[in-house]
Amino acid sequence: MKPLTAKRLAWICGGLMLLLLVTVIFVLRIGAVPISIVDLVASLGRVAIGRSDQLPSEYSLIVFDIRLPRILLGILVGAALSVAGAGFQALLRNPLADPYVLGVSSGAALGAIISLIVSSRATLAMPLAAFAGALATIAGVYLLGRRGGQLDTPTLLLAGIICASFLSAVIMFLMTTLSGGETRGIAFWLMGDLTSTSTPINKWWMFGLLGIAIGAIYSTAADLNLLLSGEQEAMHLGVDVRRVKLIVYVSASLLTGLAVSVSGAIGYVGLIVPHVMRMIFGSDHRLLIPTTAIGGAIAIVIADTMARTIVFPTELPVGAMTAMAGAPVFIYLLRRRLQ
C-alpha cells in the first residue's frame, strides 16, 4: 500500500513545472525570427535579475512583448480549462465531461459577447459576464441531464450538445447585429484563439483569480476522490456533498469564464489533459488537480505553437488544433464507455 505523500506530490509537480519551463523556452525560440537558445536563456536570466534594460531592443520586442504574453495566456487558459474539466468529470461522475462538450464554454462565450456589445471594451465585466454565462449553462445542463433523479451519461451529453447549439445560435444572432470587422474577429475568437489584442496579459489579477479557483477546487480534492463512487457513498464516508458541489461548480465555471473571456471556446483540453494525467499518475485528485493544471498549460502552449507554425505564414486558431486532436479521443472514450 503506497498512499500519496506530500514529498511525492512535490516531486511530481516540480518535475512537471520544469517540463513547462523547458517547453516555454523551446517555444519562445520558434517563429519568423529565429533566436538562439543561448541568447534566449541569457536574456531570460537578465529579466530574472531585474536588468531588463540591458536587453537588445529587438529581443525585448519579439520575446517579451509578442511571444511571452501569448505563452502566458496559453498557460492561463490551459490550466483553467483542464482543471475545470477534471472538476466537472468528478462532480458529474462522467469521464466525458468537459467545459466545451457540456456547452459551458458556449455559455461563457455568450456572456462575454453580451458584455462586449454592452460596453465594447474588454474589462473586468467580460470575465464576470463569461463566468455568469458558464454558471447558468452548467446549472441548465445539470437539470436537463437528469433522468429519474439520476445523472445519465447519454442524456447529460445530449443536454450539453443541445445547450451548446442553442447558445451558438444566439451568438450567431447577436453577431449579425455587429459590424463586419468586429464580426470576423469574434468568429475567429470563438474558435479558440490566443492572439486577441484586446486582453493584454499584464492583467495579473487574472492569474490571481485562476489561483483562487484552482485552490478552491484543490481544497475539495480528497472529497472528490470519494464522490467518484457516488453521492450516497461519499456522504456515508463523511463528505459534505452539497458544500463540495457548490465549491466545484462555482470554481469550474469561474475557470471556464476566465479562459473563454481571453481566448474563446477552446475545446477538448479539459477532456484530454485530465485523462492523460489520470493514466500517468492515477485518479487521486490531490495529485490529479495540480498535475492537470500544469499539464493543461503545457498542452495549450504546444498546441498554440503548432497552430501558429503549421501553416506558416498564416495561423490556425488553437481551438482547431485541440479539436483535431480531441474529437477522436472523445469518440474513443465514448465508445469504450458505452460498450
Place this chain on the structure above:
Amino acid sequence: MSDVTLRPGAATSAAVPAASRAVRLSVEQASYAYSAADKKSAPLFTLEATSLQARRRELVAIVGPNASGKSTLLRLISGALRPLSGRVHLDGFEVSALDARTRAQRIAVVQQESPLLFPIRVGEYVLQGRHPHGQTLRFESAKDLEIAEQSLAQVGVAHLGARWMHQISGGEKQKVVLARALAQQPLLLLLDEPTLHLDIGAQVELLQQLRRLAEDHGYTVVVVTHELNLAAEFADQVALLHRGKCLSCGMPAEVYDRKLLEKVFGASLEVETSPTGRPRVTAYARREDL
C-alpha cells in the same frame, strides 16, 4: 425482545451509560414517506412507525419481501434520511442531526453497489475509510495505513492491497468494501444486502465474519437481507418488515412464526428447528398447486 427499555425522551440525554449491555442503537417509532414528484398525490411509499433496539456486539437482521421498507429503515438508521416522526439515536445522539463527518466516524455503511468511475487500487480504496478521521487535505498517516492494513487482514484479504479493484472477484470485492467500512472504526456497521451476489459458501463466510467482528471488536451490526435462514442462524434479533410495517421484531425463534411468514411472503413454508436450535425455513410447493 429486550430487557433494557428506554423511557421516551431518556435517550435524548448524552449521558447514556456506556456499559457494554446498554442500548447503543435505538429506533423509536421512526417513520418515513417518499413523496410523489408533484407533492400533492399520496406518498409513493411509507414506512410506518418502527422501533428496534440494539446493543454492543449484537447483530440485527432486517428481513422482508421486496419493497417492504428494509432499505428505507436502513437509511433512517444511517442518518441519510431524517425520520418524519420518531427518533433514531446512536449512543444518545440523533443520527440525522450529526454532521456528515461525525456521522461517518460512528456509522459505516456497506451499500449494494459501489460503482467505480476510474481504476483504483484495493489499498487506496480501503484508505478512503480513513477520510472522516482526517483533515480535509492531509495525507494519510502511518496510523491510517496500519488501520487500513488491519482492516484488510480482519476480513482475510490482506494480500489484495496492491491489486486493482476491477480485477478482483465479486466475493473479494465484497470483503474489500467491508474492510473500508471497518477502516472507519465505526460503532455501528450497516450492510444493505451484502450476500446478494455471493454463493452459499461465501454467504456463510460473510455472516460468520460479521458475527466474529461484532463479538471481537464490539460493533453493532445491522444487516438487510433476503436470506431468512442465514438471518436466523447468525442474528441476535430479526425485524420482519412487510409493506412498510414492522410486523415483528425479536429473537429469530419468536419472529419466525409459520403463519406470519406465509402471509408475508405469500408462499407455503415450513418452519423447523435446525441442529443449532435456530429456526429453519423451507419453502415447498403445495400438492394442489402442482
